[in-house]
Amino acid sequence: MTLLQIEKIGKSFGGLRALNDVNFAVNNGETVGLMGANGAGKTTLFSIIAGHQPPTDGIVRFKGDQMTGKRPDQICHAGIARTFQIVRPFARMTVRENVETAILFGGARHASNQPLEIRAKDILDQVGLVDQSEMPSGALTLSGRKKLEVARALGTGPELLLLDEVMAGLTPAEVAKMLDTLRAIKADHKLTIFIIEHVVSTLSDLSDRIIVLHHGVKIAEGTPREIAENKDVRTVYFGGDDT
Amino acid sequence: MTVLRSDLAFFAGLAILAGFGLSVGSLFGTYWVIVALNFAMWIALTQSWALFSGLTGYISLGNVVFYGLGAYTVAVSFKVLPLWVAVPMGGLVAAVFALMIAVPALRVRGPYFVILTFGISELVKYSILNLETYLGKSSRLLFGAPSAEAVLYTMIALAVASSVLMRLVKSSTFGRGLVAIQGDETSAETVGIPVTRFKVMGFTLSAFIPGMVGGLMALRSTYFEVLQVFNPFISFTIVTMAIIGGSNDARGPILGAAFLVFLSELLWSSAPRLYMILLGAFLIAFVLLAPSGLVGLLRKYGEGHSK
Ligand SMILES: Nc1ncnc2c1ncn2[C@@H]1O[C@H](COP(=O)(O)OP(=O)(O)O)[C@@H](O)[C@H]1O
Numbered sequence: 001m002t003l004l005q006i007e008k009i010g011k012s013f014g015g016l017r018a019l020n021d022v023n024f025a026v027n028n029g030e031t032v033g034l035m036g037a038n039g040a041g042k043t044t045l046f047s048i049i050a051g052h053q054p055p056t057d058g059i060v061r062f063k064g065d066q067m068t069g070k071r072p073d074q075i076c077h078a079g080i081a082r083t084f085q086i087v088r089p090f091a092r093m094t095v096r097e098n099v100e101t102a103i104l105f106g107g108a109r110h111a112s113n114q115p116l117e118i119r120a121k122d123i124l125d126q127v128g129l130v131d132q133s134e135m136p137s138g139a140l141t142l143s144g145r146k147k148l149e150v151a152r153a154l155g156t157g158p159e160l161l162l163l164d165e166v167m168a169g170l171t172p173a174e175v176a177k178m179l180d181t182l183r184a185i186k187a188d189h190k191l192t193i194f195i196i197e198h199v200v201s202t203l204s205d206l207s208d209r210i211i212v213l214h215h216g217v218k219i220a221e222g223t224p225r226e227i228a229e230n231k232d233v234r235t236v237y238f239g240g241d242d243t
Numbered sequence: 244m245t246v247l248r249s250d251l252a253f254f255a256g257l258a259i260l261a262g263f264g265l266s267v268g269s270l271f272g273t274y275w276v277i278v279a280l281n282f283a284m285w286i287a288l289t290q291s292w293a294l295f296s297g298l299t300g301y302i303s304l305g306n307v308v309f310y311g312l313g314a315y316t317v318a319v320s321f322k323v324l325p326l327w328v329a330v331p332m333g334g335l336v337a338a339v340f341a342l343m344i345a346v347p348a349l350r351v352r353g354p355y356f357v358i359l360t361f362g363i364s365e366l367v368k369y370s371i372l373n374l375e376t377y378l379g380k381s382s383r384l385l386f387g388a389p390s391a392e393a394v395l396y397t398m399i400a401l402a403v404a405s406s407v408l409m410r411l412v413k414s415s416t417f418g419r420g421l422v423a424i425q426g427d428e429t430s431a432e433t434v435g436i437p438v439t440r441f442k443v444m445g446f447t448l449s450a451f452i453p454g455m456v457g458g459l460m461a462l463r464s465t466y467f468e469v470l471q472v473f474n475p476f477i478s479f480t481i482v483t484m485a486i487i488g489g490s491n492d493a494r495g496p497i498l499g500a501a502f503l504v505f506l507s508e509l510l511w512s513s514a515p516r517l518y519m520i521l522l523g524a525f526l527i528a529f530v531l532l533a534p535s536g537l538v539g540l541l542r543k544y545g546e547g548h549s550k
């Protein structure tokens with residue numbers, strides 16, 4: 001079943017065409033990777049899906065309903081959560097309060113008898129941040145802040161999770177751990193994941209399918225293997241066709 | 244459990260303070276009625292400011308506009324409406340005004356919001372000044388206004404109401420949303436907080452009590468003069484008290500108001516320049532060294548103590 005449908009999405013910033021006629025779908029239960037060089041338009045696409053920016057053209061559908069024109073909080077309540085590449089924790093709150101806030105406002109529709117604190121701690125435990133629960137969010141390391149982004153998104157009880165470079169800047173050991181975490185939360189929360197990642201091998205490891213953006217245009221879509229063998233991708237990514 | 248106990252302590256402290264304020268006239272005489280009135284007024288104004296600006300981080304430097312509109316409402320309707328209607332009407336006019344300007348004003352953040360709120364309060368001041376001049380009313384006398392005691396009792400009720408409101412909002416889901424907006428507005432909408440609605444609601448709510456306070460103070464001074472009730476110094480004082488006391492906790496505005504009222508009682512009539520210098524020095528010291536104010540210091544001390 002199609003969960004997310006991107007139809008003819010275009011975005012202009014003044015004269016710059018950040019996205020142009022992008023079309024694809026993400027199906028229920030899939031992990032789909034989004035790949036592309038810096039400035040390809042990946043984050044912009046996430047911002048459009050999450051309602052932070054209006055597209056110049058096209059529409060986004062989620063479970064058949066039009067999301068374009070809705071506010072971010074409404075899109076959150078529809079079941080889409082996102083993380084930010086440049087992390088944005090709630091300042092002046094502890095790590096636990098950050099997640100509690102997400103549960104309180106985004107996840108309230110998931111009735112639960114558990115106290116808020118326990119629900120938050122469960123999620124923090126899953127991302128490996130439970131020991132830092134009472135820390136001010138600003139005191140976390142980069143890896144901690146990336147985990148907090150994931151935890152907070154999970155707190156809203158999403159069906160579709162948009163992850164924007166949650167592994168960028170992490171050490172190889174941290175990346176390996178994050179991969180395990182993502183697999184575990186995906187199974188546990190029955191998620192569909194749409195993930196932006198810079199490192200091709202990491203993305204291939206995790207994804208059922210990969211979509212490649214180049215200067216705002218979708219140039220390829222397929223399984224990790226198909227993408228690795230795709231001529232256009234090799235040209236833009238590896239600087240030449242090495243056949 | 245600790246939450247309940249601290250709630251109890253807060254409300255008990257508030258009740259004792261209010262009871263003391265109510266009996267100050269019979270205990271110490273008329274002079275202290277004026278001091279108590281002053282203290283209660285600043286609590287009500289600063290607490291209301293903290294409810295919005297303290298929780299969201301949208302620093303308003305124009306809250307005198309609510310006070311002035313309340314005062315104007317009462318002055319204009321004096322001897323037309325009974326006072327128990329006119330004073331709440333002052334609050335209502337202030338709240339409706341806040342609601343009207345909220346959507347455009349709350350689109351800007353940081354220093355722009357500060358300047359905008361200041362500008363709006365000055366704009367309203369001069370608009371009403373012109374209106375009054377056009378109507379041929381340079382000032383309005385309010386003959387037969389209620390006694391200082393009656394005004395004091397009502398003011399104490401407003402101080403208590405604003406403190407209870409701040410406490411309740413702070414610990415509510417709505418309050419958590421306002422704090423999240425301060426923490427990161429974009430993240431707030433991402434986790435499902437209807438940011439614009441919350442900001443508008445908070446701003447409107449924070450205007451009601453100051454409008455009533457302004458109405459009461461017009462009765463207290465028995466005459467109404469535009470430049471006096473829209474004096475930006477009132478806005479500055481509110482912000483100063485909030486910074487010194489701390490503004491993300493209902494205890495902060497009470498401490499800040501107490502501190503400044505005490506300081507001004509001590510120095511204002513005898514050494515006004517020294518008072519202003521000290522005021523500036525304290526403001527700088529708190530901004531730099533204790534940004535959470537007296538209540539922040541209290542918390543720190545309490546934590547250190549319990550460990
Ligand atoms: N708010 C904005 N205003 C102007 N240009 C922008 C804005 N956001 C992104 N861009 C531009 O759009 C292009 C795509 O950016 P982005 O989506 O962040 O790329 P990616 O995430 O793939 O690295 C870049 O050229 C970037 O400079």
Ligand SMILES: [Mg+2]
Binds near residue numbers: 042043044085
């Ligand atoms: Mg990006």
